[in-house]
Amino acid sequence: MNITKNIVIILLSLITILSNKLSAQGIEQILSKGEVHGNFQLDMQYYKEDSLIGAQAVPEDVLMNGFANFIYTNGNFEAGVRYESYLNTMLGFPVKYKGNGIGYRYASFTNKEMKITVGNYYEQFGNGLIFRSYEERGLGYDNAMDGIRINYKITEGLHVKGIIGKQRYYFETGEGIVRGIDGELMINDFFGGSLAESKTRLTLGGSFISKYEADQSSQYNLPENVGAYAGRFILQRGKIRFDGEYAKKINDPSADNYFIYKEGEAFYIQSSYSTKGFGLTLSAKGVDNMSFRSERNASLTDLQINYLPALTKQHAYNLLATLYPYATQPNGEIAFQGELVYKFKKETILGGKYGTSLLINYSTVYNIDSTKIVGNDSLRQGYTTKIFSIGDEKYFDEINVEITKKFSPKLKGIFTYSNLMFNQAVVQGKTPQDHPDIYANIGVIDLTYKLSKKHAIRTELQGLFTKQDKQDWATFLIEYTYSPHWFVAVMDQYNYGNKKSEERIHYYFGAVGYVNGTNRIQLGYGRQRAGIFCVGGVCRNVPASNGVTLSITSSF
Amino acid sequence: MKKIQLLLILSITLISFAFIPQSDNRTIPSANIKNLDGGDVNTTELQNNGKPMIISFWATWCSPCKRELNNIAELYDDWVEETGVKLVAISIDDARNAGKVAPYVNGKGWEYEVYIDTNQDFKRALNVNNVPHTFLVNGKGEIVWQHNSYSEGDEYELYKQVKKLLEAK
Numbered sequence: 068m069n070i071t072k073n074i075v076i077i078l079l080s081l082i083t084i085l086s087n088k089l090s091a092q093g094i095e096q097i098l099s100k101g102e103v104h105g106n107f108q109l110d111m112q113y114y115k116e117d118s119l120i121g122a123q124a125v126p127e128d129v130l131m132n133g134f135a136n137f138i139y140t141n142g143n144f145e146a147g148v149r150y151e152s153y154l155n156t157m158l159g160f161p162v163k164y165k166g167n168g169i170g171y172r173y174a175s176f177t178n179k180e181m182k183i184t185v186g187n188y189y190e191q192f193g194n195g196l197i198f199r200s201y202e203e204r205g206l207g208y209d210n211a212m213d214g215i216r217i218n219y220k221i222t223e224g225l226h227v228k229g230i231i232g233k234q235r236y237y238f239e240t241g242e243g244i245v246r247g248i249d250g251e252l253m254i255n256d257f258f259g260g261s262l263a264e265s266k267t268r269l270t271l272g273g274s275f276i277s278k279y280e281a282d283q284s285s286q287y288n289l290p291e292n293v294g295a296y297a298g299r300f301i302l303q304r305g306k307i308r309f310d311g312e313y314a315k316k317i318n319d320p321s322a323d324n325y326f327i328y329k330e331g332e333a334f335y336i337q338s339s340y341s342t343k344g345f346g347l348t349l350s351a352k353g354v355d356n357m358s359f360r361s362e363r364n365a366s367l368t369d370l371q372i373n374y375l376p377a378l379t380k381q382h383a384y385n386l387l388a389t390l391y392p393y394a395t396q397p398n399g400e401i402a403f404q405g406e407l408v409y410k411f412k413k414e415t416i417l418g419g420k421y422g423t424s425l426l427i428n429y430s431t432v433y434n435i436d437s438t439k440i441v442g443n444d445s446l447r448q449g450y451t452t453k454i455f456s457i458g459d460e461k462y463f464d465e466i467n468v469e470i471t472k473k474f475s476p477k478l479k480g481i482f483t484y485s486n487l488m489f490n491q492a493v494v495q496g497k498t499p500q501d502h503p504d505i506y507a508n509i510g511v512i513d514l515t516y517k518l519s520k521k522h523a524i525r526t527e528l529q530g531l532f533t534k535q536d537k538q539d540w541a542t543f544l545i546e547y548t549y550s551p552h553w554f555v556a557v558m559d560q561y562n563y564g565n566k567k568s569e570e571r572i573h574y575y576f577g578a579v580g581y582v583n584g585t586n587r588i589q590l591g592y593g594r595q596r597a598g599i600f601c602v603g604g605v606c607r608n609v610p611a612s613n614g615v616t617l618s619i620t621s622s623f
Numbered sequence: 624m625k626k627i628q629l630l631l632i633l634s635i636t637l638i639s640f641a642f643i644p645q646s647d648n649r650t651i652p653s654a655n656i657k658n659l660d661g662g663d664v665n666t667t668e669l670q671n672n673g674k675p676m677i678i679s680f681w682a683t684w685c686s687p688c689k690r691e692l693n694n695i696a697e698l699y700d701d702w703v704e705e706t707g708v709k710l711v712a713i714s715i716d717d718a719r720n721a722g723k724v725a726p727y728v729n730g731k732g733w734e735y736e737v738y739i740d741t742n743q744d745f746k747r748a749l750n751v752n753n754v755p756h757t758f759l760v761n762g763k764g765e766i767v768w769q770h771n772s773y774s775e776g777d778e779y780e781l782y783k784q785v786k787k788l789l790e791a792k
Contacts, residue, residue: 102649102650104649104749104750105750106750106751106752107752108752136747136750138747138748138750140652177653189742189743189744189747190742191718191741191742194718195717195718199718201717201742201743202743205753226663253662253663256662268660268661268662270661270662301661303660303661306729308722308725310661310722335718337722339722339723339725339726340726341725341726341728341729341730342729343729343732344729344730344732345729345730346725346726346727346728346729346730347726348722348723348726350722374717374718376717376718376719377719378719381683381684381719381720382684383684383685383686384686406723406726407730408726408727408729408730408731409730410730410731410732424730424731426730471693515690515775517775517776520776520779521776521779522776523774523775523776525775548774548775548776549774550774550775550776550777550779550780551770551774551776551777551780554774582770582771582772582774584768584769584770584771585756585769585770585771586771587771587772620752620753620771621752622750622751622752622769622771623750
């Protein structure tokens with residue numbers, strides 16, 4: 068609540084200063100430089116019972132999530148607020164969002180080389196391996212900080228950020244206090260001279276984060292302050308780039324790691340080479356015991372301090388994105404990924420008249436080599452491990468090939484083939500006995516046909532073939548767009564190959580939408596499959612549902 | 624306490640509204656983004672020497688965004704020649720995909736100026752709900768037109784707005 072007071076005091080004193088020092092005309096002049104902008108989103112669903120897919124009716128009939136942001140800026144001053152409304156929370160969202168409230172409010176000002184923010188803010192250090200506060204409104208994910216942040220540009224090429232605060236926990240904040248500092252040194256800009264012009268550019272960064280949470284356990288002697296630190300570099304020369312980050316966390320017993328005192332560590336390295344028409348990226352990542360939250364007993368996506376990106380391709384096509392999506396295993400994994408983008412030039416055999424684009428992605432994830440400590444483990448280390456050593460259990464594997472081809476001014480297509488392996492027992496926490504690894508082949512044909520400049524039809528035909536889980540699926544989508552205002556889409560997802568004939572269900576969905584500038588209204592009707600729903604790299608379990616949905620977004 | 628807080632914020636907002644001349648000439652707000660070399664760039668430095676500029680928010684995992692930027696890429700040379708317009712593509716990819724942005728952009732042969740808004744500060748400052756979201760900025764750095772989402776053919780509407788901007792001069 069102190070933070071709230073701080074904001075109010077700052078705002079009030081600002082107004083007082085303005086009104087004391089300046090004439091009415093002066094005030095008007097200053098305020099006339101101010102701007103207010105905002106955005107709004109509303110999602111509403113009417114739920115119908117559907118025993119076939121196991122969808123429940125809700126007692127309220129209709130559920131709604133909505134929010135609006137307002138940001139006021141005037142010169143170097145800025146303040147913003149987000150009003151959020153959950154009446155009541157839609158199915159699949161964390162149920163702790165309930166009712167109305169101010170989920171986010173802040174004020175900040177920039178004074179020469181320094182920027183001060185009080186209230187809520189989102190920030191990250193490096194890749195986020197030890198700190199990232201982030202929002203993904205579509206999934207109800209929000210671990211905004213509530214406290215104070217200072218961004219300080221000490222000199223050209225040397226930037227420092229300092230943060231302190233508590234993390235957002237629905238309409239409250241968590242118990243733990245998170246504080247930290249991050250410095251970034253851009254060698255070329257810092258030393259200047261001939262280095263400033265050099266083709267080789269080097270950036271170094273280092274960060275430290277510490278969290279405090281009181282020890283109220285009678286069973287263990289828990290560390291109240293847990294520190295984590297990380298170092299990183301980016302080395303670039305022309306078309307070649309190499310970057311890496313290494314992070315370490317001291318003992319942090321929590322519900323996630325079953326209260327062991329082992330230290331955690333992580334690394335993330337990437338290298339890439341690209342030139343016009345050709346791009347190659349290779350990356351590797353290792354994670355060991357790196358779950359990091361500001362409350363030891365928090366679960367799901369609550370109160371996460373850090374971010375451990377999944378090193379797999381992020382999919383957009385429905386069957387690929389929703390059936391078997393991979394999520395990082397914070398207790399331990401090692402992953403590799405390679406991606407190649409290549410453009411066959413126009414007027415070549417493979418390029419044809421318009422050129423052809425090829426994208427190949429390969430990713431694979433294993434457990435890390437670890438040995439459980441049996442017998443005397445008085446230090447509660449749990450296991451011993453070698454972070455750079457690959458274990459013998461595979462979690463995920465995928466090869467994905469995507470070809471984009473234009474056939475004529477009217478017709479173009481994207482063709483995708485994917486072959487994947489998915490360890491559902493580990494990734495989705497199921498029992499290994501009756502949940503074997505899934506091996507699937509997936510094909511997608513995405514065709515766009517332009518009827519005229521403004522009218523177009525797009526179709527997607529997707530097939531997923533597997534002997535495991537629920538066997539074969541097909542998806543058909545047809546979308547008609549009338550630029551720039553209208554669209555209509557109809558989709559059917561059919562589990563036609565299910566061994567249990569009574570579970571060969573059609574998940575049909577229809578939607579119509581209107582767009583005008585930043586206003587967008589969409590009305591839909593149909594069935595939604597139960598499963599993991601991923602947007603922007605965050606995944607969430609959604610229940611099966613059937614009903615009418617309304618979505619409105621706007622900004623000004 | 625919460626109510627007082629809300630009341631204060633709302634009243635300040637309303638007071639400010641009263642003083643604001645209601646026009647559309649919003650300028651580009653300040654936020655820090657990264658260029659493809661990993662260097663810091665402040666968004667107020669984005670400009671095109673007095674000519675129109677398109678700012679387009681996208682992500683490597685967003686298929687309508689990629690359709691939009693790939694379609695514009697085919698027309699881009701003509702657009703630049705005819706109007707001097709520049710397209711600035713802002714990727715909101717996070718650490719999972721940020722490293723793949725430059726190889727993707729080069730691999731596709733895009734000629735755009737590309738930046739990464741990993742922390743989504745610029746996206747928030749411009750009140751973008753979802754990607755794709757496209758802004759048109761005039762020669763004075765004022766946002767004169769914007770559009771959310773992409774349908775096949777939307778690029779013609781965008782270009783119409785670019786040309787309208789030049790005629791208005």
